[in-house]
Amino acid sequence: MNFDNRPIGVFDSGIGGLTVLKHLVALMPQEHFIYLGDTARVPYGNKSAETVQLYSRQCAAFLREHDVKLIVVACNTASALALEDLRQSQSIPVIGVIDPAARSAVASTRNGHIGVIGTRATITSRAYEHSIMQHVQGTAPKIHSVTCPLFVPLVEEGWLHSDATTFIAREYLRTLVDAHIDTLVLGCTHYPMLAPVLSTIVPDAELIDCGQCAASEAQSLVKPCTPTDQHGTIHAYVTDQTPAFTALAESFLGFPIGIPERVVIDGPDERKATS
Amino acid sequence: MNFDNRPIGVFDSGIGGLTVLKHLVALMPQEHFIYLGDTARVPYGNKSAETVQLYSRQCAAFLREHDVKLIVVACNTASALALEDLRQSQSIPVIGVIDPAARSAVASTRNGHIGVIGTRATITSRAYEHSIMQHVQGTAPKIHSVTCPLFVPLVEEGWLHSDATTFIAREYLRTLVDAHIDTLVLGCTHYPMLAPVLSTIVPDAELIDCGQCAASEAQSLVKPCTPTDQHGTIHAYVTDQTPAFTALAESFLGFPIGIPERVVIDGPDERKATS
Incomplete structure (x- = not known):
């Protein structure tokens, strides 16, 4: 058998991606997950394609630092505007919603x-x-x-x-x-x-x-963790500790995940100022 | 008489500050204004104090590059969370709303x-x-x-x-x-x-x-431009070209200002990752 114990990476502009994570966990309870919510810059839905692409690259780079085997772009805006860009720059599979x-x-x-x-x-x-x-x-x-x-x-x-x-x-x-x-x-x-x-x-x-559809696709794409009778782990990260995330996370996910860790992901800005 | 022809700087997380600029222009039509909307990271209202302070410092730094004589923090969230921080770091007057x-x-x-x-x-x-x-x-x-x-x-x-x-x-x-x-x-x-x-x-x-109240305070704080029969200028900048800004600017401001120039203001992140 062929197993891969690396975690699955999931990112979203904020909390919404937890409804995707919910289905991923339900379908693959033994997998380990790294979730990143870019709450310091949420929402993406009213920003330009160029800005959404920059933010998505930064999210993906953070997940890669955690040696993920798959990146799930659990955000429709980022899936619409940044998926091709991410696929070209990543050597692991990247799926959107x-x-x-x-x-x-x-x-x-x-x-x-x-x-x-x-x-x-x-x-x-x-x-x-x-x-x-x-x-x-x-x-x-x-x-x-x-x-x-x-x-x-x-x-x-x-x-x-x-x-x-x-x-x-x-x-x-x-x-x-x-x-x-x-x-x-x-x-x-x-x-x-x-x-x-x-x-x-x-x-x-x-x-x-x-989210449900993306979870099925994710399952078909990755080699599973070594089977055990244990549930996998979920590590959640955010770019800003906001009251909304803590208050809403459980209702979005269906179960509690505790307080996420805050991280800084905005590296040097590759964009150029334009008029 | 004592005049100061430097512009007045105004910043907001996005477009809302244009309702403040509207009153500033009505009260001081001869003044020159630099407006910055941080549309790449709007809104500030659901973010943490630490993040709002960082973003506000970056906005203020951008305005200082334009040699403004006064900074108007045209955003209630930034006024509530970042005004003292800005006042301590700036040598020019800073007022909030x-x-x-x-x-x-x-x-x-x-x-x-x-x-x-x-x-x-x-x-x-x-x-x-x-x-x-x-x-x-x-x-x-x-x-x-x-x-x-x-x-x-x-x-x-x-x-x-x-x-x-x-x-x-x-x-x-x-x-x-x-x-x-x-x-x-x-x-x-x-x-x-x-x-x-x-x-x-x-x-x-x-x-x-x-905005109306802040405009009165601003007028009392600055030396005016040299009197002319000309209207002053308005230069608007945004951190992201979003459809909403262009569509709404005129209704917020009461008159058109054209397409704002996009600028990059997020320098090195001074925040430290914390758990």
Whole structure:
């Protein structure tokens, strides 16, 4: 048998990636994980591609220092804007959350109407459209994409079931309801927390959790740890100790992970000032 | 007469400080201004004091390179967490937005019930309470503080008059309505954009715009430019070219300023990693 006891590295702009880590741990409980949340610079969703690429390279470099066997980019914005850049610069496998979810959406739809919701950066990048179209065989589905920038702050406020959240979600999803989508890609790692509200608005649509899809792909890519009857370890790091991370981590992950260690990852800035 | 033709420096975590710049320009149209929005790391309101202080020092250092005669910290979070730190390290005057607004609130209240709304970092710092108490003569007012973290994303989405915004504002301001406040400090530079909605919820309260108060203090602190019949100049810089800045700048400022120049300000990180 062929085993690899190195940890799996996971990074996100903040806390959202914990919903991805949750599925990774559920699927591969014996693996060791290094999680990095770039909480000093969160969110990535409203920043430029160049800036997201720089921050992603710094996150990946930190994970490599921990000798990881795989990097999971557990952030839709970074997956949309920085994945190719990371793959070119890394000698280990790097997976994002978009391609696995796109494949799952194509397999799920029956009527050919797929909804995609995400941050402005993710939706503007059209990464889901491109990825879905690559997986299509036969008739191309109609993809209905909507930016939902208020969902992340609503989740981080813990307003998961408030009337305001339902009101805003109805506004955002209006065109998707009208289009009779039967599949809704939750294109942001925060959005699974809103699944109960979203289900009431599009009750007939299958919700695609990008973290769940990415976990399956990760499992298929790495050699497993040597089998034991022990659970693996999780080491969590953040770039800023913020109240939100500590308060929300358990609800995002499903179990407590204690206080993460703060680290500094922003090395020399490779960007040049431009006018 | 004694004149000083150096510009006035203004910085904020992003775009909100433009509501402060608006009042500075209105009050001192002949002055030259350098505005810096740290859009690569916005927002500051959910970050730790240590991180906000580091970022603020980097912003101030950038403004000093432009030989400014005064630094206006046009961000409530940075004013709450980093003003003393900046004052100790700078040889020119540095003013924030909290103290001028606190003084104005004390002068405004008749019934002694002052409401303060702001980001989590600003409210948690209790900076407004401390500042208001320093200006009180006679009976101490009762200060009612509320965090309103969803207001910034709502403003940045342009949801200034939506039903969702009114709904959320009613939720946030419920205790202030019950307390019969007659003065409401808008303790975040985004909040003046919500003044029409807030006025409907607390119609009898005077709204204190921290930018307007800070502009008056700035005027009293600097030697003016040599009088001419020309308007002064505004040079705007950002640390990331984001769609939001370009889209919102004119509505925040009241007039167009063109596309800001992108600059890199994050030098060597003085922070130490801590566990």
